[in-house]
Amino acid sequence: xxxxxxxxxxxxxxxxxxxxxxxxxxxxxxxxxxxxxxxxxxxxxxxxxxxxxxxxxxxxxxxxxxxxxxxxxxxxxxxxxxxxxxxxxxxxxxxxxxxxxxxxxxxxxxxxxxxxxxxxxxxxxxxxxxxxxxxxxxxxxxxxxxxxxxxxxxxxxxxxxxxxxxxxxxxxxxxxxxxxxxxxxxxxxxxxxxxxxxxxxxx
Numbered sequence: 001x002x003x004x005x006x007x008x009x010x011x012x013x014x015x016x017x018x019x020x021x022x023x024x025x026x027x028x029x030x031x032x033x034x035x036x037x038x039x040x041x042x043x044x045x046x047x048x049x050x051x052x053x054x055x056x057x058x059x060x061x062x063x064x065x066x067x068x069x070x071x072x073x074x075x076x077x078x079x080x081x082x083x084x085x086x087x088x089x090x091x092x093x094x095x096x097x098x099x100x101x102x103x104x105x106x107x108x109x110x111x112x113x114x115x116x117x118x119x120x121x122x123x124x125x126x127x128x129x130x131x132x133x134x135x136x137x138x139x140x141x142x143x144x145x146x147x148x149x150x151x152x153x154x155x156x157x158x159x160x161x162x163x164x165x166x167x168x169x170x171x172x173x174x175x176x177x178x179x180x181x182x183x184x185x186x187x188x189x190x191x192x193x194x195x196x197x198x199x200x201x202x203x
Contacts, residue, residue, distance in 0.1 A: 034064025131148035
């Protein structure tokens, strides 16, 4: 019996949050449509399969409605940022809506020393859920750290970690805890740094 598309998409999203990319991809199966293609793109990107990520993202952009197109453009932009192609990343994400696209534009700003632009991007972004809000808070933590505000950075990473816990995003929670440990170390809070690093290692 074939599950309804919204159920399949939700199942795949839940598996991605748990870091189970193989099972998330398998859950999508042969589901057609731009929403599925946008998810395939992001799953492939996270799994390091650049070719599949690009192919799926371009398919979603060509055939999808606004939300799927925005997600796919954010994925393509993130691929470009990962490759150090900052101009290309900004060009692809420039007019895309959503937290993921704002995060990529903030990453470009962070990487090119335009910290103020990075803050403007995340401050203006609209997060739809705890997972997206966690990503924006983690980006805030990176930006605060870049301008030497270790205490503010630690607070942002702490919020990101708590939101990731709410969302059930295991991999992201570990990543944010690592950021919190680094910021706490710079801030001189050795106890918090040790606790955070230990929690990250146990996830």
